[in-house]
Amino acid sequence: MYARNGGGDYYESDGDVLVINYTNAPIPLQQQAWIIFDLKNGVFSFYDTLLTSLLLALAVGMLGFSLLVMWLWPALSWLLKKYGPRGQMDRQA
Numbered sequence: 001m002y003a004r005n006g007g008g009d010y011y012e013s014d015g016d017v018l019v020i021n022y023t024n025a026p027i028p029l030q031q032q033a034w035i036i037f038d039l040k041n042g043v044f045s046f047y048d049t050l051l052t053s054l055l056l057a058l059a060v061g062m063l064g065f066s067l068l069v070m071w072l073w074p075a076l077s078w079l080l081k082k083y084g085p086r087g088q089m090d091r092q093a
Contacts, residue, residue: 002012
């Protein structure tokens with residue numbers, strides 16, 4: 001049997017399909033498996049929260065820093081023009 005996959009590539013198959021069914025093979029979980037499951041969920045939850053919070057904190061920090069620089073730059077340039085080294089020389093002359 002010749003056909004194409006989702007990407008448009010040709011492939012050849014004999015038509016057989018392997019199916020594995022695990023629903024009829026229950027595996028009883030012991031207490032230790034539940035501890036590992038809870039620990040795994042806790043670690044991933046902490047990691048997810050830390051990563052999300054860290055990125056958010058960096059974004060807010062960069063925004064705050066840029067706003068501070070935009071406000072502070074004109075004020076510092078005005079102060080430097082008024083009280084800077086040239087301003088002192090102009091007043092002495």
